[in-house]
Amino acid sequence: MSNDLESNQKPTPGDQDARLYVPIRDTENIKVGVKTSPSREYCFSKFPGEDYYHLLMHGEVYVTNGHDMHCLECALRHGFLTRDRLNWQHQQRDKTAP
Ligand SMILES: [Zn+2]
Numbered sequence: 001m002s003n004d005l006e007s008n009q010k011p012t013p014g015d016q017d018a019r020l021y022v023p024i025r026d027t028e029n030i031k032v033g034v035k036t037s038p039s040r041e042y043c044f045s046k047f048p049g050e051d052y053y054h055l056l057m058h059g060e061v062y063v064t065n066g067h068d069m070h071c072l073e074c075a076l077r078h079g080f081l082t083r084d085r086l087n088w089q090h091q092q093r094d095k096t097a098p
Contacts, residue, residue, distance in 0.1 A: 020082070
């Protein structure tokens with residue numbers, strides 16, 4: 001049982017939870033979907049040093065920025081998603097903060 005503490009917690013490598021967040025500036029553009037068709041579709045990105053695209057699997061969660069589909073790893077790498085749950089706070093001060 002854990003509380004969601006807002007205070008001074010520094011994420012450390014290996015201390016990541018599974019939750020992902022769309023950076024507040026992108027919430028209008030970024031959509032998350034589940035690939036529901038068995039058709040072959042590929043992540044728009046490649047990892048640096050790799051010369052192939054990632055095949056998105058049936059049932060895979062993906063991210064789209066309105067144009068292209070990205071696997072979650074690439075979405076994180078491109079900043080479409082973040083593990084920084086306080087990213088909104090780092091972007092701007094919000095009076096509705098809890
Ligand atoms: Zn990818």
